[in-house]
Amino acid sequence: MDRHAELAEDCRVRSRxxxxxxxxxxxxxxILAALLLLVACQRQELTPAQRLAAETSPSGVKVLLVGIDGxxxxxxxxxxxxGELPVMADLIQQGARGVLESRKPSRSPALWTTxxxxxxxxxxxxxNFKLPPVDSDKRRPVLVSSIHRQSLALWNMLGPFxxxxxxxxxxxxxxxxxxxxxxxxxxxxHSRWIDWAGGxxxxxLTFPPELANEVRGLVVDPNDPPMDEIDQLVELxxxxxxxxxxxxxxxxxxxxxxxxxxYCSQRSYEKMALQLLDKGQPDLVGLFLIANDPICHTxxxxxxxxxxxxxxxxxxxxxxxxxxxxxxxxxxxxxQVLSKVDPDTVVMLISDHGFRASKRIPTPxxxxxxxxxxxxxxxxxxxxxxxxxxxxxxxxxxxxxxxAGGPIRKGVKTKAHLYDIAPTxxxxxxxxxxxxxxxxxxxxxxxxxxxEQHPIRTIDSYESYLELPRVAIADETPxxxxxxxxxxxxxxx
Ligand SMILES: [Zn+2]
Numbered sequence: 001m002d003r004h005a006e007l008a009e010d011c012r013v014r015s016r017x018x019x020x021x022x023x024x025x026x027x028x029x030x031i032l033a034a035l036l037l038l039v040a041c042q043r044q045e046l047t048p049a050q051r052l053a054a055e056t057s058p059s060g061v062k063v064l065l066v067g068i069d070g071x072x073x074x075x076x077x078x079x080x081x082x083g084e085l086p087v088m089a090d091l092i093q094q095g096a097r098g099v100l101e102s103r104k105p106s107r108s109p110a111l112w113t114t115x116x117x118x119x120x121x122x123x124x125x126x127x128n129f130k131l132p133p134v135d136s137d138k139r140r141p142v143l144v145s146s147i148h149r150q151s152l153a154l155w156n157m158l159g160p161f162x163x164x165x166x167x168x169x170x171x172x173x174x175x176x177x178x179x180x181x182x183x184x185x186x187x188x189x190h191s192r193w194i195d196w197a198g199g200x201x202x203x204x205l206t207f208p209p210e211l212a213n214e215v216r217g218l219v220v221d222p223n224d225p226p227m228d229e230i231d232q233l234v235e236l237x238x239x240x241x242x243x244x245x246x247x248x249x250x251x252x253x254x255x256x257x258x259x260x261x262x263y264c265s266q267r268s269y270e271k272m273a274l275q276l277l278d279k280g281q282p283d284l285v286g287l288f289l290i291a292n293d294p295i296c297h298t299x300x301x302x303x304x305x306x307x308x309x310x311x312x313x314x315x316x317x318x319x320x321x322x323x324x325x326x327x328x329x330x331x332x333x334x335x336q337v338l339s340k341v342d343p344d345t346v347v348m349l350i351s352d353h354g355f356r357a358s359k360r361i362p363t364p365x366x367x368x369x370x371x372x373x374x375x376x377x378x379x380x381x382x383x384x385x386x387x388x389x390x391x392x393x394x395x396x397x398x399x400x401x402x403x404a405g406g407p408i409r410k411g412v413k414t415k416a417h418l419y420d421i422a423p424t425x426x427x428x429x430x431x432x433x434x435x436x437x438x439x440x441x442x443x444x445x446x447x448x449x450x451x452e453q454h455p456i457r458t459i460d461s462y463e464s465y466l467e468l469p470r471v472a473i474a475d476e477t478p479x480x481x482x483x484x485x486x487x488x489x490x491x492x493x
Contacts, residue, residue: 048465049160052432058161058283059430059454061406062345065286065421066337067115067170068330069108069293071400072354073099079324085331087338088402091347095404096445098414100421102353106395108293109144111352111418112171116153116286118422118437125150126172143199145174146185147473152462154284154422155179160466161431164282169269171288175204175471181282183207184215184272189265190222192250192258192294204471218271222264223248230263233329234322237315253362253391255298259322262294270333277340283429287337295326296355300393307357308392346406346428350421351399358394403442407450414445430454436461 046054079085080092102111103120105127113126121127130143149172155165159180167173167183174185187194187201194200205212220226225245230236236244240256247257266289273287302319305311338347401416407428416424419439426433427441435458443451459465 052459052465053160053162056161056432056457057430057454058163059428059450061428061430062281062342063284063425063428064281064337064341064345064347065284065425066334066347066349067112067286067288068349068351068400069112069288069290070296070353070355070395071292071327071330071349071351072296072356072396072398073400074354074356075296075323076327076400079327084324084328087331087334088349091349091402091404094410095347095402095408096412096414096442097400097402098416100350100399100401101415101417102395102397102399103418104397106353106397108352109171112288113149113153114418115350115352115421116155116170117149117151118419118434118439119151120419120438123151143194144172145199145473146172146177147175147471148172150468152466152468154286154425155181155183156466156469157426157431157462158284158429161429163284163429163431165284165286166276166282167286167288168273168276169265169288169290170286174201175473176207176209177469177471178207182211182276184211184269184276186288188212188215188272189219189268190250190261191265191290192252192261204473215272215275218268218275220264220267220271222261225260225264226267229267230260233263233325234259235318237318250294253298253366255319258294258298259291262291266291270336274336274340277337281341281345284425285341289330289333292326292330292351295322296393297391298393299323300355300357300391301361303393304357307359308361311361344406346408347402347404348421348425349400349402352418354396354398354400355393356396358392361392403445407447409445409447412445414442416442427454427456432457432459434459434461436463 076085076088080089083089103114107128109129110121110127113124114121117124126144126149128144155167155173156177156179158165162180164181165179165183166181167179169184169186169188171186173183174187176183176185184206185204187199188205190200206215227241227245230244236256244256244260247254247260249257250261251257269288269290277285299319299322301308301311302316303323305313305316305320334349341347399418401414401421404410417439419437420442421439423433423437423439424442424445428446433441433456441456443456
């Protein structure tokens with residue numbers, strides 16, 4: 001029965017019930033009430049979203065998106081060839097792979113929001129890590145948050161079709177918006193940017209809000225780092241080990257502290273993901289893994305010492321293992337995740353950009369300078385238009401796409417763009433694909449039978465049917481004056 005018929009039937013049942021329940025004592029009044037209800041039911045107008053849902057039949061496919069910040073085939077391929085990433089190798093063998101083309105400027109919040117919305121940063125409004133200061137402390141910028149996003153994201157789009165979502169740690173998901181399912185926002189743990197911008201939060205961390213109590217217990221404390229795990233990933237000297245343990249916050253360009261905070265953040269979200277998936281698998285799950293990016297930024301000169309001058313051989317030999325070891329770590333985590341989802345799930349591994357050597361290492365003076373002068377570091381990064389200034393690894397425009405499972409074709413090579421992920425996910429779920437997303441559905445990686453059974457249906461825009469949720473945050477929501485300033489600077493429309 002379609003949704004229209006269901007609604008009509010519901011009205012008929014309610015009419016019958018109210019007509020029958022009080023028949024004897026107040027018969028005439030009851031008949032009048034029943035007639036009024038019937039008229040109201042017949043007049044009941046469906047909202048545009050309900051109408052769209054009534055015309056849509058989801059495919060029943062479940063999708064798992066795993067975002068690995070900065071994953072790059074130049075690092076993965078030698079390990080894949082050596083058989084050291086068995087899970088990823090199996091996904092590639094069973095499915096499709098290709099470069100996921102990124103865009104400039106290469107700023108992770110903008111790129112991950114582009115993946116989730118299918119729109120350009122100009123359109124969705126998340127262009128940078130921060131917005132100009134709108135609070136009384138003019139030196140401190142405001143870290144960009146979900147209240148600044150101007151477009152619907154995948155987690156907003158599924159609910160009206162009765163499908164569930166679960167997103168975890170994804171950039172720019174704080175404050176967590178109400179969804180059909182759950183969101184664990186990106187501010188539950190300490191990350192570089194949260195610490196640098198004072199963005200650590202205690203409210204609206206999750207949806208539903210009570211989920212925060214459950215996941216907080218799984219946060220891996222960087223002040224008590226899991227050294228047994230860290231020792232498995234990289235062979236630190238006694239001095240380096242003590243320095244890593246002693247660091248109390250991530251310091252720009254300081255590889256030990258940046259690695260520790262990135263790793264503890266990712267480990268926290270990994271534990272949360274496994275616990276949440278144990279309770280059931282939403283139709284669309286989005287997991288975000290941060291640590292590869294800070295590790296590649298700060299350890300690349302040990303990984304490819306020949307591209308730098310002055311990198312000492314013995315140290316490079318030990319520390320250069322972290323980048324490959326961390327890919328092995330991610331592969332093992334994937335195995336755990338895959339053991340908890342339906343075997344027919346479409347798994348998509350994606351990254352927002354790739355990495356390469358910058359051929360420049362921050363000088364000890366720079367590290368020292370930025371250690372206690374957050375504002376200078378920030379301005380320095382802004383001037384060069386990249387966050388990687390002075391770091392040994394820098395972004396490239398070549399991210400990764402590996403997709404397998406369900407109706408994904410086997411053994412396909414493709415070429416995709418960040419813009420293509422959202423429309424492809426919608427098509428796989430059997431939902432309408434909006435014409436205002438510039439990307440394409442990656443039909444070349446999908447079985448033709450599936451596309452025949454679930455032809456791609458287009459609509460003009462999800463924004464024509466659904467409203468953007470707004471979560472009010474007391475000390476962050478900009479007032480009218482601040483909004484006007486942001487508009488005049490072109491940060492928002
Ligand atoms: Zn980066």
